[in-house]
Amino acid sequence: MGPKLLKRYLEYAFSIATKERASALQVLKAVNPVLNVAASSENISFDSPFEEEVYRALRQQGYDVRTQVGCSGYRIDLAVVDPSDPTRFILGIECDGAMFHSAKSARERDIYRQRFLESKGWKISRIWSKNWWQDPIREIEKIQTVIKSLTNQIAS
Template structure:
């Protein structure tokens, strides 16, 4: 379910959000701002404190039901972000990593892309910050266990690094055990690279 909230009178939408939550549906809430910074809450407080308190509680209810939240200027921008946040992933470990990323949305990984093509599409990096040339690779046993795959992975990694990419790798068992921790480690890796980059 996708809901755009930019008004304090969205009671029908709030009911639908609660119903979707009760049915176990994925809920994406998008709004111009987060509940903490909604400018129109201050407008409501001019009418009466009870209205503002009630509206704040309603918004917190809606946002607490969400699987993910998006701040965007318009509903169209929010929908574009929904598409970006719903990539077509090839494996369960990629889905687990992306799900943990969407839950956390660490600032260090802002702009993370899934299935990023490089060298004209000859290779694909599982997850990438293209502007910083930082890649995150997930090595599942099924795809990376043969001697040929092992050799191919090393040649590919060297080629990427010669082009300026920095790659962090996680095994499938690491992702399965604790995808959220892998996301935190990837964010720390990206932060350390940015800290170590020479200033122009």
């Protein structure tokens, strides 16, 4: 793997030096499948009906959403594609059911997992099933507010 990555790095460096942005992006997509959002075939998979409902609600609002996105051995329930840059994700969303998080060890594991993902550059939001069933519109509005805030931060 080392020599292949070195070759890709040199291709990338050459593309940047010669101002060939499309070529540089193509190299990045070949190395990191997470960047290949626009070209990847959508693999839809849900852990729960709750997660599927959140996915469908976000799609109805016009967001491009991927399911079960991998990052360093972890899976993020839903990942929202950046509306201004389809080569990256702007937000990871965890859909948390009450039964899954009732154990103290599960909560501790999730805290560690979220910190790890954030250290890798992910912005993570959580939707609790209890809140969703009470007021799904409010939960989607909260996610929209986060996405708008992140989009504004990137634009600044």
